[in-house]
Amino acid sequence: MKHKHHWIRRYFLPSPSHWPLLGSCGLFLILVGAINIIHGNWYGHELFMIGAIILAYMMFGWFGTVIDESLEGLHSKQMDRTYRWGMAWFIVSEVAFFGIFFGALFYARQFAVPMLGGLIRGDETHALLWPQFKAMWPLLKNPNPTQYPGPADVIPAWGLPALNTIILMSSAVMVTWAHWGLKKNRRWQLNLGVILTITLGATFLCCQAYEYTEAYTKFSLTLHSGIYGTTFFMLTGFHAAHVTIGLIMLTVILVRCLKGHFQPEHHFGFEAVSWYWHFVDVVWLFLFIFVYWL
Numbered sequence: 001m002k003h004k005h006h007w008i009r010r011y012f013l014p015s016p017s018h019w020p021l022l023g024s025c026g027l028f029l030i031l032v033g034a035i036n037i038i039h040g041n042w043y044g045h046e047l048f049m050i051g052a053i054i055l056a057y058m059m060f061g062w063f064g065t066v067i068d069e070s071l072e073g074l075h076s077k078q079m080d081r082t083y084r085w086g087m088a089w090f091i092v093s094e095v096a097f098f099g100i101f102f103g104a105l106f107y108a109r110q111f112a113v114p115m116l117g118g119l120i121r122g123d124e125t126h127a128l129l130w131p132q133f134k135a136m137w138p139l140l141k142n143p144n145p146t147q148y149p150g151p152a153d154v155i156p157a158w159g160l161p162a163l164n165t166i167i168l169m170s171s172a173v174m175v176t177w178a179h180w181g182l183k184k185n186r187r188w189q190l191n192l193g194v195i196l197t198i199t200l201g202a203t204f205l206c207c208q209a210y211e212y213t214e215a216y217t218k219f220s221l222t223l224h225s226g227i228y229g230t231t232f233f234m235l236t237g238f239h240a241a242h243v244t245i246g247l248i249m250l251t252v253i254l255v256r257c258l259k260g261h262f263q264p265e266h267h268f269g270f271e272a273v274s275w276y277w278h279f280v281d282v283v284w285l286f287l288f289i290f291v292y293w294l
Contacts, residue, residue, distance in 0.1 A: 014069070017062070017065070019058050019061055019062035019065070022054060022057070022058045022061075023054075023055060023058040023059070023062070025051075025054060026051045026052070026053075026054030026055035026057075026058055027051065027055060028051070029047050029048070029050050029051025029054065030047075030048055030051035030052060030055065031051075032047050032051075033045065033046070033047030033048025033049070033050075033051055034048055063252075067256070067261070067269070070261075070266075070269070071261065075266075080266075080268055083268055083272070084268065087272045087275060087276075088275075091275060091276065091279050094242070094279060095279075097238075098235070098238070098239075098283055098286075101231065101234050101235050101238065102235070102286065102290070104231060104234075105231045105235065105290065105291070106290075108227045108228075108231060109137050112227070113135045113136075113137060113139060113227070114135045116129075116130060116133060116135065116143050117133055117134055117135025117136075118135070119135050129143070130143040130144070137228070138151075138154045138228050139226055139227060139228040140152075140153070140154075140228075142225075142226040142227075148224060148225065148226045149220070149224075149225065150225055150226055150228070151215075151219050151220050151221035151222075151225045151228070151229060152218075152219050152220045152221075153218075153219045153221075154219065154221065154228070154232075155211060155214070155215055155219065155221070155292060156292075157288065157292035157293040160207055160210070160211050160214075161211070161288055161292040162288070163207065164204050164207050164208065164211075164284075165284065165285070165288050167200050167203055167204045167207065168200070168201070168204050168243075168280075168281055168284050169281060169285075170200055171196075171197045171200035171201050171204070171277070171281070172277065172278055172281040174193050174194075174196040174197040174200060175193060175194070175197045175250075175274050175277050175278075176274070177189065177193045178190050178191075178192070178193025178194045178196075178197065178274075179193075179270065179271070179274055181193055182257075182262055182264060182267055182270060183264050184264070185264045187257075187260075190257055190262075191254070191257050191258060194250060194253060194254045194257055195254065197250055197277070198247060198250050198251060198254065201243055201246065201247045201250065201277075202247060204243060205240060205243055205244065205247070208236070208240050208243075215232075231291070232291060235287055235291055236287060236291065239280070239283055239284060239287060242280050242283070243280055246273070246276055246277050246280050249273045249276060249277075250273060250277065253269065253270055253273050256269065256270075257270070
């Protein structure tokens, strides 16, 4: 395929595509499968896996089509702006996603736990139901410890979480360094920066897996440890999932970098992934402060 690195001035209208319909079917099957898994139906996992396979196939095919269009020089500046707006709104939706769980964390800390402990309005609830309950955060002893036993302790902030913070922030520096290399057409800097970013991100995930093992075995901190355990694993777990997705994206970008797909003046595919990676880094800073530290 002949690479055309200049942008055409006219507006490019993509051909009709079956990929959106196929992706919608995959998402529908994932949703139906998840609902049936919750209800304990045996076919829930099968529907979920079929939907996930369809969705992965759709993403591979659709992104491949977009890459081919870009290499053929079909993406004008107006097309580039549409991709930038699309990625920006996608990140906004991710901010809203994490905002829900951070909202649950803040509500539990500032309202629910103090109310059950009789520190704010709701003294009757405290006096009648759980008079022995003492409001504190992190919550090590739940109002009903027989049903939801609390953890023995929590993960100390200035141990593995602090190290993980340094690792993830270093990966943000590396992807920015790689971006500078791309803008200056220094291919060795671009490739090395992306490789180092992937290595640091994978190290972060390994440390996170070790931390989870320690939380379960040493501190008895699980999803069933009450509101603290639930918010801890929901926030850190979804963040780890986003880091995994980011690593997959970076791996694809690395292959494209090695093939010479990106040019100093035309490389939004790289920029989109770097935006996403920086978003993941910022979320982790909030996690470290409000989940581990404060």
